Every structure is written in C-alpha cells, then in structure tokens.
Amino acid sequence: MPKIHVSTTVNGDTVEFLCETQETVLDVLRNTLGLTGTKEGCGTGDCGACSVLVDGRLVCGCLMLGVEAEGKEIVTVEGIGSPDRLHPVQQKFLEDAALQCGFCTPGFIVAAKALLDSNPEPTETEIRYWLAGNLCRCTGYDKIVRAVQDAALEMKGQQA
C-alpha cells in the first residue's frame, strides 16, 4: 500500500507529508514533521498530552489520522507564542510554577489557550471541567488552574 500524500497547514505554514492510513496526527507531527512539542502519554484519548487544535477545535492528536489532516489548519504548542514572546498562558505557567516534569505542559497550554479563546473569563469550575481530559502526575492541578486564571486576567488587561 503506497503512502498517502497529504497537504495541510501547521502553525500557519503549508506542509506536505506522506503517511500510512494508521498513522495518527500525533505520529506525523512527531516522527515526520519533527514537531516534538506534542507528547504521547497514552495514545488512547485519556491524558491530553497530545492536544492540538484542528480548525480551531481542541482534539487529541492520538485519535485523529494523519490522512484526515488534508486541507485542515492545525495548531500545535510550537505555534503558540515564541521563545522571546511567550503567550500569556505560557508566561503564567512559568511564573506560577504550574509544571514540574513538564510532560503534560504542552497539552495543557494548547487546551488552556483554546479555553481562553472561546471563554475569556472562565470560572474555576469551568477551567477544571475544560481541562479534565488533561492529566498531570506532578502538580496536583491547583497551580495549573491558578496559572490559567492569571493568564485570563493578563489577557483581559492587555485588551483594555
């Protein structure tokens, strides 16, 4: 079975790749495109480490086929902020020490950004439910929730 040619947009750049049907978006990002910010925790939709945005919707990269990316717009953690200009969510994760080992962090950053894009002033309960599909073994979640709240405040301030 020949590989399938896919053209898509990743973090604003047009990207073409070849993949086999069973390869996931996560496989393609990490192994073919070298974008290793997106992590694989479980591969079964349970941990959220592979979170990416597809046409603006938050999904698990491990539960979407690479071939489905045809014509879509994908945003990964690499497309959020830049080293000298961090996104407020990234900045607050650092300031609030919302990470320890960091394995879950890219998924949380992508998910939290998606939340604040659709709901700029979430309640704590809304934040916790939104992020229920992102697992963290280290932090105990409180610092993550606080970082998202602080990022929301920061983004509101920037707008005013």
Next chain:
Amino acid sequence: MEYQSPASIDEAVAALAALEGARVMAGGTDLLVQLRSGAPRLGAIVDVKKIAEMCSIEETAEGFSVGAAVCGAQLTGHDAFSRAWPGVAEAAGLIGSTQIQGRASLGGNVCNASPAADTTPALIAARAKAEIVGPGGRRIVEVEKIATGPGKTSLGKGEMVVRFLLPARPARAADAYLRMIPRTEMDIAVAGAGVSLTLDRGGVVADARVGLGAVAPTALVLDQAADILTGTKLEDDVLARLAAAAGAAATPIDDKRGTIDYRRKVVGVLAKRAALIAYQRAGER
C-alpha cells in the same frame, strides 16, 4: 490499510461495499482506540465527515435531524437543539473530555454498541429514529433496535447510519439524562437513565418514556414507564414504583465498578431523579 473520505452518501455506500473489511469512521474515538489495540478485521476506513448531511443539524416541522457524524461540541453548542432536547444534549456533553467532544459523534456512540454508551438511553427516551442506508437502500429504525449486544449491531454489511430523527416537541415537553460514575469526569457509566416527559396544562404527565443504560447487554426501553408515570404528577409513591420497575428491568453485570445489587439500586435512583428534572424543565415551558 485503505482510507477513503467520500463526499456523498452514495459514494460511501459504494466504498463500504467494495472495500474488504471496511469500517465507517466518524470521530474515531472508539475506532482508533480499537485500531491501536490491534482490532481484527479492520481492512479499510471510510471517513464520513466529508458528507455534508452527516455533519449537519437541521430543524424542520417534523423535528430535528442530527447528522450521525456531528460531534458533541457541535451538538451541545447548537442552542435550538439544546433547548428542545436538553437531555440528549447533556448525554452527548458527558462523553469524554473537551478533546473527545471535538470528535465523538452520536452515530459512533450508538453503533459502537457499548452497553454504557451515554447517548443511547437519552435517544431512546427521545423516541429517536435512525435513518440507515446501505446496498439495499434506505430504512428507518428506532434507536433501540440498533445495538443487539455489547459491540454488536443489527446493521447489515455495508450499512451505515446517516442521521438521527427526533420528533417535534409539543408544548410542556422536556427530557433529562443522568449517569452515575465514580469520578466527576472522564469515566464510563455504572448506570444511566434518560427520561422524556410531556405534561398537560395542569402539570399532569400525558406522555412518558424512559431509557436505561449500562444495566443490560444493550440500553433498555423501560416498557412500564408510560403506565407508571402517565396521569400522575410524579408523587412519591409514583417515583418509588418507577425506581422499582427500573431496578427490576435491569440485568446488569457484576464487576469492580459496581455489583449487580448496586447497579439495580442506582439505576432506579437515576430514573427517579431524571424524571424530576424532566418534569421541572417541562413545567417551565
């Protein structure tokens, strides 16, 4: 493994017939997990998300038509649908996480035929029907006729669900769905109950239907529900009879997530509480 993403129903039916071991994929949140664990007999994937009718929600005089591949986020974000069918919307909204909601569909939930599927009891309570197409043409069946056992359906070879049809709502009608899980999010129902009620002007139940989940090999229609609830205002003794009937109809499994006795008891409590929520919602309309 072959992958096809046809843009029309006819092409999808042709692809399902032509490709050996082909399976429909909507959101892939069940299928791709099965693929990863080495699902047997998965010869080809027919992705139905490029078929416009399968990804759209329409409201007509006959009610709502919900494309089988519409994802949870799309359904719960549809205001008119959530107003008409709050119970079905809340069942869909319970599936997985935000990430899963971005993909998981009603068609996948019903056709995966897990006994614990959350939307199936809610769709049963709603008297939803599924429009099925296949090599033999089109047919329409009640949602409760699709799953025949865990992981098994009555769909014939090459058949797929195109859409779900939910009847138009009279005044003072509403539904509700509740499930019991040991955690607050991201878990599989130990028991679930969907209730749909229509009230008359005096607040007396004129029509009732109850679906139960996770307490039998497939979701169940609680046949006695209409008899027990119609003509009442959900007085305590009526609710007690509903709970007893739900517990008696259940034939659950015994596992680490719940014993048989526990599931029987819980499904009755859920049916009662869901009935009260549906009653309150219907009364407010």
